[in-house]
Amino acid sequence: MEVRARAPGKIILAGEHAVVHGSAAVAAAIDLYTHSSLQLHPAGEGGAGEVVVDLRDLDLSFSWPCSRLREALGESCRKAELQAPRPCSSEELASIAKLVELHELPEAKIWLSAGLSACLFLYTSILGCRPGKVVVTSDLPMGAGLGSSAAFSVSLSGALLTAAGAICAEGANCGTEWESFGKDDLELVNLWAFQGEKIIHGKPSGIDNAVSTYGSMIKFKKGGLTNLKSGNPVKMLITDTRVGRNTKALVAGVSERASRHPDTMASVFNAVNSISEELSSIVELAANDEIAITSKEEKLAELMEMNQGLLKCMGVSHSSIETVLRATLKYNLVSKLTGAGGGGCVLTLIPNILSNLVLEKVTAELELHGFRCFKVQVGGQGFQLCRG
Ligand SMILES: Nc1ncnc2c1ncn2[C@@H]1O[C@H](COP(=O)(O)OP(=O)(O)O)[C@@H](O)[C@H]1O
Numbered sequence: 001m002e003v004r005a006r007a008p009g010k011i012i013l014a015g016e017h018a019v020v021h022g023s024a025a026v027a028a029a030i031d032l033y034t035h036s037s038l039q040l041h042p043a044g045e046g047g048a049g050e051v052v053v054d055l056r057d058l059d060l061s062f063s064w065p066c067s068r069l070r071e072a073l074g075e076s077c078r079k080a081e082l083q084a085p086r087p088c089s090s091e092e093l094a095s096i097a098k099l100v101e102l103h104e105l106p107e108a109k110i111w112l113s114a115g116l117s118a119c120l121f122l123y124t125s126i127l128g129c130r131p132g133k134v135v136v137t138s139d140l141p142m143g144a145g146l147g148s149s150a151a152f153s154v155s156l157s158g159a160l161l162t163a164a165g166a167i168c169a170e171g172a173n174c175g176t177e178w179e180s181f182g183k184d185d186l187e188l189v190n191l192w193a194f195q196g197e198k199i200i201h202g203k204p205s206g207i208d209n210a211v212s213t214y215g216s217m218i219k220f221k222k223g224g225l226t227n228l229k230s231g232n233p234v235k236m237l238i239t240d241t242r243v244g245r246n247t248k249a250l251v252a253g254v255s256e257r258a259s260r261h262p263d264t265m266a267s268v269f270n271a272v273n274s275i276s277e278e279l280s281s282i283v284e285l286a287a288n289d290e291i292a293i294t295s296k297e298e299k300l301a302e303l304m305e306m307n308q309g310l311l312k313c314m315g316v317s318h319s320s321i322e323t324v325l326r327a328t329l330k331y332n333l334v335s336k337l338t339g340a341g342g343g344g345c346v347l348t349l350i351p352n353i354l355s356n357l358v359l360e361k362v363t364a365e366l367e368l369h370g371f372r373c374f375k376v377q378v379g380g381q382g383f384q385l386c387r388g
């Protein structure tokens with residue numbers, strides 16, 4: 001049997017980085033997905049067979065004989081207690097890294113090794129060393145701030161947990177072939193995906209895997225998640241500057257700045273917390289006429305502008321991000337970076353009354369800089385499954 005799972009990417013409307021240090025943040029799922037499909041193969045004689053990971057978009061395939069996995073991981077290769085996800089110990093991570101190194105990734109793709117390590121950890125912890133094949137495809141740019149690492153961890157954890165019989169989909173959703181899951185199952189997927197994010201990010205807050213698992217728009221603060229019922233649709237243009245960066249390094253950089261200036265950075269994080277709190281209550285207001293919608297959008301824009309200023313203060317803006325801010329401001333549009341920054345993606349709030357003509361002009365101007373624009377639906381589905 002083949003299990004096909006999908007999990008969405010996300011945008012962070014307010015609060016990235018500060019959320020790692022305990023502030024509130026607001027994030028929403030977008031309709032760009034990572035798909036993981038899984039086929040289990042019958043165990044060969046004497047434990048033969050292999051685990052194959054096929055990264056389709058990258059045209060890369062990796063395989064490990066089950067016997068090699070067992071030899072390298074020993075006890076850790078035994079199926080874990082599925083209901084209680086365990087973290088990957090540093091010894092286990094070192095053994096997994098050696099298994100990944102066997103494949104000698106090209107220098108230009110070395111950033112993939114963290115994703116492959118997360119994949120091997122999740123596979124062997126959830127299914128043990130059973131032979132099987134995982135195929136991953138994604139609509140998301142990798143390492144650009146749209147949560148590809150979380151969508152990868154969530155779709156993979158969900159597919160593996162379904163194959164292990166630990167979770168079960170609840171039937172077709174809204175007449176589509178995609179099936180949704182109940183609260184307890186989603187919680188388990190989220191907990192396992194968080195372990196995968198830890199391998200990729202080092203110190204994730206958990207917001208990306210949470211919004212990818214549950215979908216919708218959420219306010220997230222360590223230990224708590226509130227589902228936001230958006231009063232009116234929020235329209236955003238996403239611009240990928242195509243400047244590559246790495247979330248783990250950027251998160252570590254902010255933490256270093258915080259340890260050099262603890263009081264000052266605590267005030268910055270506190271200000272971001274207020275921005276996220278205010279933004280989340282404005283999002284939930286239902287505005288009924290054009291004047292009310294405009295006033296709501298003006299408040300959102302101002303909060304995004306303030307958040308961008310504080311992100312610059314944390315040291316995570318970039319000249320390419322500043323170029324997007326200037327280009328959109330010419331059309332009176334407000335933008336902020338989204339995700340870890342340092343390049344990657346920028347959000348631009350699109351007011352309800354903005355004409356398509358102006359939107360096309362802004363997009364064309366951004367594309368002239370070599371950037372790539374995405375028009376996305378905000379606040380959609382989370383983790384879902386489709387049976388093959
Ligand atoms: N489809 C995928 N296949 C393999 N690894 C992936 C995939 N998507 C994400 N990753 C891993 O996640 C990393 C990018 O995560 P990160 O730096 O957090 O940026 P973001 O989550 O914003 O895309 C990649 O370098 C890779 O290790």
Ligand SMILES: C[C@@](O)(CCOP(=O)(O)O)CC(=O)O
Nearest residue numbers: 016017145147204205339340
């Ligand atoms: C910077 C941060 O707030 C979000 C990172 O998102 P992304 O990996 O850049 O998509 C880190 C986190 O919350 O774990």
Ligand SMILES: [Mg+2]
Nearest residue numbers: 147149150247
């Ligand atoms: Mg990430």
